[in-house]
Amino acid sequence: MVGDDETQGEEELSEEEKAAAAAWEQMADEGDGVAEGEGPVSNRVLDQSEIDSLLGISGGGGGGGGDKPSGIQAILSSALVSYERLPMLEIVFDRLVRMLSTSLRNFTSDNVEVSLDNITAIRFGDYLNSIPLPAMLGVFKAEEWDNYGLIMVDSTLTYSIVDVLLGGRRGTAAMRIEGRPYTTIERNLVERLIAVVLNDLTATFDPLSPVTFRFERLETNPRFAAIARAANAAVLARLRVDMEDRGGRIELLIPYATLEPVRELLLQMFMGEKFGRDSIWETHLSSELWQTDVEIDAVLDEITLPLGDVLNWKPGSRLNLDCTPDSEVELRCGDVQLFKGQMGRRSGKIAVKISDRLMK
Structure with missing residues (x-):
């Protein structure tokens, strides 16, 4: 009896295995049907190479060059801005910082320090969406280049300038009032500040290419300050203005289309001061030349x-x-x-x- 039970169990087990094998064959057939547009979708597990391809990771076992990103990596990198570095533009902004420090000291009659945080490239639409509100946006035009730029003065610097110019006491932070539009006095004072910045910006570009930056209008809504398409690339320079215990930020945005007329000049590299000219070295060289x-x-x-x-000349020949x-x-x-x-x-x-x- 025991032997019969064991034989019967082996027969039942073999029948279960046959049923499982038949189920697997049916699932495989359904998977083939999905590839041909027939049958329901099967829940198939992805292998490692398919996961790497989906994520855009270039694996060592696959073929083909991985120069261009693919998959999710391509979607993420599409938001980045591919731009060429303009060495002369960095020198221009460094010179702007030095000139602006002196100009704002004369403008505010206060101890002002201007520093350059960074110079980056950004899409114009992304920048408009990232502006912290409330803020004042000044639209200016480069006359000789026939295009526009944008200058942003944040609310902190706006209230600090108003406080300094209208006689606010030192040692107290500028009062910031939320939930109201800017007054006419605040707008006029910020326009004067922007005029000082644009005047210095014109002077910094003058040794490179004469250009006049003319103030156009002042906006408080970023939608009305659209000077380029949202996908266009632009250069963003962030300046920090410190007036002892007060201050704020000025952001200067120049689209690449605006800089196109002087692109070849901005690609040059000069290591000296004042766009390759060093007055100290010139004076020393000229003084040494006079003593040569x-x-x-x-x-x-x-x-x-x-x-x-x-x-035919010989010793004793004469030349008259x-x-x-x-x-x-x-x-x-x-x-x-x-x-x-x-x-x-x-x-x-x-x-x-x-x-x-x-x-x-």
Whole structure:
């Protein structure tokens, strides 16, 4: 009886295995049907290579070059801005910081320090969405380049400028009142601040390419300050203005389309101050040049002879020069004719008195 039960259990087990195998075959057939557009969707587990492909990770086992991102990685990288670095633009903004520090000290009659936080590239639409409100947006136009730019003054700097210009006491932070629009006085004072910044920005670009930045209008709603399409790339420079215990930020946004007329100039690299010119080095070089020793030849006369006559010269041969004691002597430095003069004596030495200047 025991042997019969074991034989019957083995037969039942084999029937269960056959049923499981039949179920697996049916699921495989349904998967094939999905590939051909037939049957229901199967819940298939992805392997590691398919997961890497979905995430955009270039695996070592797959084929093909991974230069271009794919999958989710391509979606994430599409939001980034691919831009070329403009070395001269960084020098322009560094010079703007130095000039703006002096200009704002004269403007506010206070101790002002301006620093450059960073220079980045951003899409214009992303920047408008990231502006902390309330803020004042000044639209300006580059006259010679026939395009526009944007300058943002945050609320903290707005209240600080109003407080400083209207006689606020030192040692107290500027009062910030939420939930109200900017007053006419605040708008006018910020317009004057923007005019100072644009004036210095014009001066910083002048050695590179003469351009005039003219103030157009002042907006408080970012939607009305749209000067470019949302997908266009732009250069964003963030400036920090500190007035002892007060201050704020100024953000300068210039689209790449605005900088296109001077793009070739901005790609140049100059390591010196003032766009490659260093006044200290120029002064030192000029002073040293004036003290340089130069050899000068006094030419009495010149004649032209055939080469055969020159080769026939022997010891004792004479060469007659057509000059007299009253003839003018020509002074030369190398092949350059400098002066003409009369030969004579001074303090027992042969000297030349300059009578005419040949170098122009």
